[in-house]
Amino acid sequence: MSKRIANQIALALLWTSALTTVAVLFAVILYVVVNGIGQLSLGFIFTWPRGVNAEGGVWPTIVSTLYVTALAMVIVTPIAILAAVYLAEYAVQGRLVSIIRCAADTLASVPSIVMGLFGLALFVEAAHIGFSMLSAALALTFLMLPIVMRTTEEAIRAVPKYIRWGSYGLGATKWQTVRRTVLPAAMPRILTGLILATGRAVGETAVVIYTMGQAINMPVSPLDSGRPMTVHLYLLAMEGINLPAAYGTALLLMIMILGFNLSARYLLRRTRKV
Amino acid sequence: MTRMPAPIVSPTPAAPAPDGPDKITVKGLEFYYGDFHALTDVTVPIKSTAVTAFIGPSGCGKSTFIRCFNRMNDLIPGTRLEGKVTLDGQDIYAPGVDPVDLRRRVGMIFQQPNPFPMSIYDNVAFGPRLHGITKKSELDDLVRDSLDRANLWKEVKDILGRGGLTLSGGQQQRLCIARVLAVQPEVLLMDEPCSAIDPTSVQKIEDLMAVLKESITIIIVTHNMQQAARVSDFTAFFLQEVAGEAAVLVEYDRTTNVFTSPRDKRTEDYITGRFG
Ligand SMILES: Nc1ncnc2c1ncn2[C@@H]1O[C@H](COP(=O)(O)OP(=O)(O)OP(=O)(O)O)[C@@H](O)[C@H]1O
Ligand SMILES: [Mg+2]
Numbered sequence: 001m002s003k004r005i006a007n008q009i010a011l012a013l014l015w016t017s018a019l020t021t022v023a024v025l026f027a028v029i030l031y032v033v034v035n036g037i038g039q040l041s042l043g044f045i046f047t048w049p050r051g052v053n054a055e056g057g058v059w060p061t062i063v064s065t066l067y068v069t070a071l072a073m074v075i076v077t078p079i080a081i082l083a084a085v086y087l088a089e090y091a092v093q094g095r096l097v098s099i100i101r102c103a104a105d106t107l108a109s110v111p112s113i114v115m116g117l118f119g120l121a122l123f124v125e126a127a128h129i130g131f132s133m134l135s136a137a138l139a140l141t142f143l144m145l146p147i148v149m150r151t152t153e154e155a156i157r158a159v160p161k162y163i164r165w166g167s168y169g170l171g172a173t174k175w176q177t178v179r180r181t182v183l184p185a186a187m188p189r190i191l192t193g194l195i196l197a198t199g200r201a202v203g204e205t206a207v208v209i210y211t212m213g214q215a216i217n218m219p220v221s222p223l224d225s226g227r228p229m230t231v232h233l234y235l236l237a238m239e240g241i242n243l244p245a246a247y248g249t250a251l252l253l254m255i256m257i258l259g260f261n262l263s264a265r266y267l268l269r270r271t272r273k274v
Numbered sequence: 275m276t277r278m279p280a281p282i283v284s285p286t287p288a289a290p291a292p293d294g295p296d297k298i299t300v301k302g303l304e305f306y307y308g309d310f311h312a313l314t315d316v317t318v319p320i321k322s323t324a325v326t327a328f329i330g331p332s333g334c335g336k337s338t339f340i341r342c343f344n345r346m347n348d349l350i351p352g353t354r355l356e357g358k359v360t361l362d363g364q365d366i367y368a369p370g371v372d373p374v375d376l377r378r379r380v381g382m383i384f385q386q387p388n389p390f391p392m393s394i395y396d397n398v399a400f401g402p403r404l405h406g407i408t409k410k411s412e413l414d415d416l417v418r419d420s421l422d423r424a425n426l427w428k429e430v431k432d433i434l435g436r437g438g439l440t441l442s443g444g445q446q447q448r449l450c451i452a453r454v455l456a457v458q459p460e461v462l463l464m465d466e467p468c469s470a471i472d473p474t475s476v477q478k479i480e481d482l483m484a485v486l487k488e489s490i491t492i493i494i495v496t497h498n499m500q501q502a503a504r505v506s507d508f509t510a511f512f513l514q515e516v517a518g519e520a521a522v523l524v525e526y527d528r529t530t531n532v533f534t535s536p537r538d539k540r541t542e543d544y545i546t547g548r549f550g
Contacts, residue, residue, distance in 0.1 A: 003497055055523075144343075160388070162384055162386050162388040163390060163391075165346065165349075165382075165384060165388065166388040166389075166390065166453070167390070167400075168346065168349060168377065168448065169344065169346065169377055169381060169382040169454070170377065170378070170381070170400060170401040170404060170453065170457055171374050171375065171376075171377040171378035171401065171404060171405065171456065171457060172374070172404050173374050176404055180400070181390050181400075184390070184391060185390070185391045185394065203283070
């Protein structure tokens, strides 16, 4: 077999595989869009559910989802950044740091339903917080923390050495160097990691189903319970009460997550030019 | 084989600078990276308000040596230094000397231009702000003055708010020079500052060095023999004769002497391009 034919076959294989991936993505998106687009209206987005919560809109579930996500990210962000700065810049690189890193990676791969169960036992019951935004946010924190910490650490490590040298060379202390040059230089990638994590939190179902409750409710205080979009979608579909509304909710969720991912990409691309 | 090296310097070299006092002295310096002995028995003065060039083949420890003057090597784990390095007569490796304070007095320019990812103005104001200057008018003056001394003011005076990384490589390097000048160092270390930039910027940097050396002590590492001959008053030639063994200072003298009548055969071979 000539080299040229081998080359052509390899190319065809690569091309087909790439095409398959893209095709699957578009099939899913198209399916949800076709089935859900008829539902989408300002009324659907901004009104409350009616009847047995199967008719009407989804507004409180959107608020619940955004509420718990925002609360979780407010807790996750500072802890993750401080931990990552410590690991990347201060900790003596050795056994202990490898163990912490390995633990974070393992934690990140715990199935989210296990994390939900843990959140139920720890926050809802043992700590008597009850089904609430706070319980759900804390459980989400457990899920997001290792992910955000690792992406932040990678972002910090990716800052070129000579940027640090420039700062030290001007008589900056270690902390000044970290705060004024390393973190700003790493910020685009840190933010990207945060936004991607936010997208994941928005789509998370297993953790919140155990910790937030299911009652349709407009959360005001962190101790209020509520029903996130993912759980609403699950109930609409599983109980077969209103499939079109389920697709409408699914489409809304996808649009939100897509929005997060695209803004992350935009941010990365824009700041690369500075 | 000719006895006399081909003259590299222009036939009418700049008038030799008067032998000023020593800004820095190095006595019996030994330097180690862990088990690797990088430099041995280096003793050399660095003359005040003059340009001293460090030359030698790749890997002979020029960067290592220049980093000894602002204790940048402290940042590399496992390094060790023996011997004595003084700045204005004061031992900079004595206990109690804070390398952070030392680096304000001894600024450094690296081979790779390394502006911070922030505006041109903020890059230059970075050092002064570190050291507690916050008044806008004072910062404005410092930024303008430093950019001017770095031969960059004319090119950037209308775009001070633009990101430092949007400049060309040569402009970035001059921005880094301005950034260092803004903390008003007494000594400027330049490790191959011109090897990654365009000829116009090289010219501008050589010009500014000629002005700066009136008030600042400059050390430059360069692979470019013509550049060493053009810009420096004194030259130190380093050589690692056997791979894996410590490098030594082979010859130190006025630049004109080193380039026209080197005392050591190895110096002559190097500057005539016979190796390295
Ligand atoms: N961080 C380090 N750890 C261990 N060894 C090092 C380190 N930096 C440099 N060396 C070694 O020290 C010796 C001198 O290196 P140095 O970078 O000072 O040479 P140089 O003269 O600046 O070379 P070049 O002209 O290529 O820049 C080399 O053998 C190098 O491998
Ligand atoms: Mg070097």
